[in-house]
Amino acid sequence: MNVVQAVRQYISKMVQDSGAGMKVLLMDKETTGITSMVFAQSEILQKEVFLFEKIDTPNRESMKHLKAICFLRPNKENLELLCQELKSPKYGLYYIYFSHFVDQSDIRRLAEADDQEVVREIQEFFGDYFAINPHVFSFNVNGCCRAGNWDRSIQARCVSGLSAVLLSLKKQPVIRYQQGSALARNLADDVHQLMRKEASLFEFRRPDVPPVLLVLDRRDDPVTPLLNQWTYQAMVHEVLGIRNNRVDLSGAPGISKELQEVVLSAEQDEFYQSNMYLNFGEIGANIKTLVDHFQVKSKNQAKVETIADMKQFIETYPQFKRMSGTVSKHVAVVSELSRLVAEHHILQVSEVEQELACQSDHSTALQNVRRILSMENVRPVDCLRLVLLYAIRYERHGSNEVDALVDMLTRRGLPEKYIKLVSGIVNYAGKSQRNGDLFGGRTPLALTKKLLKGLKGVENIYTQHTPLLSETLDSLVKNKLKDQQFPFVGSQVVRDRPQDIIVFMIGGITYEEALAVYNLNKTVPGIRVLLGGTHVHSTQSFLDEVSISVYGRSGREQTV
Structure with a gap:
């Protein structure tokens, strides 16, 4: 399950199928990014591709001696631009590859536009995602929902992207989703319905144990994307x-x-x-x-x-x-x-972050957060992340001092839109929004793990935190993931331990979680896990995700 290799094979086949001769690669904004993730420009040049153009670039030069390899997402804008292109072709021949399903009506429109009969091929190659690492993919979209409901355009993008991942890897999985998340349930249902509708495309050789597609919701773990990282x-x-x-x-x-x-x-x-x-x-x-x-x-x-x-x-x-x-x-x-x-004293900031994420001493945590907020040269984003972590960790603590910390942020000059995120993070992913045991301690097993960790100590105070995803995957690979918490979609229920697992996180993933999956793949024989999300978050992009979800807008116009 190597997504980098899957996309590379698609692009190599496009170039190969167009035959010998000089070529231009005609792409849109997204497919340009998708291609650049898996191929260096110098590497594609060796395949007789001498020009790279975007289909929306105006006044491109006519070069009839070149063959055009068109790699495009089949959206309305691209189809309209392609029709215009074919009515007045700038290149000798056209080989058209869409990154996902294209309607028959759209193919008829393209045929009608092709008066000069320059189109030699139209195919669907399912490279509709950004392959970041061999085991990590993303759709590069942020702000999945508004007030807890899907943004419809992003929901459709996730359905097409996820089905493309499955088709490119030749997987027909059973689907499970996070109970309590309407976003996860809706996406899981949509992918399941698409698999049934296009059943002939998903007729792959079936292994003894089918793959699992597990759909999760970022709101169950808002802590991981708020932490500084050290790999x-x-x-x-x-x-x-x-x-x-x-x-x-x-x-x-x-x-x-x-x-x-x-x-x-x-x-x-x-x-x-x-x-x-x-x-x-x-x-x-x-x-x-x-x-x-x-x-x-x-x-x-x-x-x-x-x-x-x-x-x-x-x-x-x-x-x-x-x-x-x-x-x-x-x-x-x-x-x-x-x-x-x-x-910017990031080491000191990180130590306090880890304490907030992994320990439960309120008095010490509050004292340390105040100390950091009083230091000069600490970045505004680091001050904000500490208060957000405190607000989540001690949301229902009797001596909660969130208001006093917000006052300190205000005195440091943080804009109001970021101050609002302190209450916004609780609305987005507070205790009432979460289903998992984010901070541990609610079960005997969690208490035992916490005690053992305390006895052994930690090798590195800056990397104490373990993402909630690690615990979820640990349960899944041990065949202990409960149906009540992660139900199956449809009638197929699998009781055997899965071998191929595709995890998709609505609301984005982090490189800390990518590292956890990498280590799992390396240490557990017979298990292959692929991790994907709507976005790969830094703290800044996660703050945008929260802002869009809660307030319907992003803070991108002014970075913290």
């Missing part, structure tokens, strides 16, 4: 932001022009692939090893004295240049992370 990929996303594998470093002091935006892709960067799940301390040591290795290589490259030396230099130069780019990129990223961590 490389997660930390880069939280502190700097990753968008379609791209990281913006333009705000770093003294950064060179070529490093103002860098690409972090496990498919194209061996160092990143090897280090993305390691903690920040290990990354620093590994960066030093990388730099030392590069310096040795540089000295060897400087010794070009004979014809043989010159020949070796020419042969190894591409690898040397690639290594040089890798070193420069990761040194720049880690340097900026280190600067921000030190300047």
Whole structure:
């Protein structure tokens, strides 16, 4: 179950099926991102694709000698643009691939527009999602609901995206959903109905134990997306932001022009692939090893004295240049992370966050939150996240001091729209909205686990927290997930331990949860888990999710 490989195979087949000759790849905004997640531009150039264009770009140059490979989402806007394109074609031939189902009526419209008979092929290739890691996918949409109800356009996007994941991986799962979440139930029902409607497409070879699609709701665990992270990929996303594998470093002091935006892709960067799940301390040591290795290589490259030396230099130069780019990129990223961590006291903030998430000493927690809020140079987003965590953790505590903490935020100058999120987070994911045992302690097993953890201590005070998803998956792989809490859709009920599990989180996932799934896949034999969500959250994007859900608007116009 490798979503990166699945999307790569689709794109490779598009290029292959169009035959030999020079080509242009014509895409929309979303399919451009989907493609860039799994292929480097240089890699596609080697497949005779010499031009990349967006279908909505006006006044594109006519190039009849090129074949056009069109990879588009089958939405109304793209179909209209494609009809216009075919009425006045700019390229010699067109090979059209939609990322999901396209109606027969729309195909007729395209046929009527194709007066010059330039279309050679129309197919449905189900690459309708962003493959982030081999075991992680997203739809890059935020703000799933309004006042607890689905945003209809995003609901439809989730149905098409989820069915595309299933079809690209050739899976026909049984579906379970989180009881108590109308969002999860509605999405599970919609996917189930689509599978029945398109039953012929889902007729794959059935394993002894069918796969499971588990639909969850972010509101059951609002804590995980509010925490600072300390593994490389997660930390880069939280502190700097990753968008379609791209990281913006333009705000770093003294950064060179070529490093103002860098690409972090496990498919194209061996160092990143090897280090993305390691903690920040290990990354620093590994960066030093990388730099030392590069310096040795540089000295060897400087010794070009004979014809043989010159020949070796020419042969190894591409690898040397690639290594040089890798070193420069990761040194720049880690340097900026280190600067921000030190300047904004993120380690101290993280320690208090973990205490709020994992401990239950109200007096100490309140004292520490106040201490952080009184410190200079702490980022506004870190001040806000601590108060939000406190509001969730001690929502019903008798000595709750949320109002006093809100006053401290106000005095620090946080805008009113962010102050409102303190009550908004409780409306979004307070105790009355949650079904799971988020903070533990309500069952004998939870109490035992907590006691054992306390006796053993923790290896790292900054990574004490375990996402609720880990407990849910632990129950599922041990075949102990209760039907009352996670009912099945339809009549098919499976009692055997599942081997292939696809988890989808409405309201978005985090890289901390992606790490938990990665570790589960690595340590539990015979189990393959795939994690997807509407969005991959940093704290900032999660605050937008909450704001849209509760107040019907995002705070994006002014970042905390």
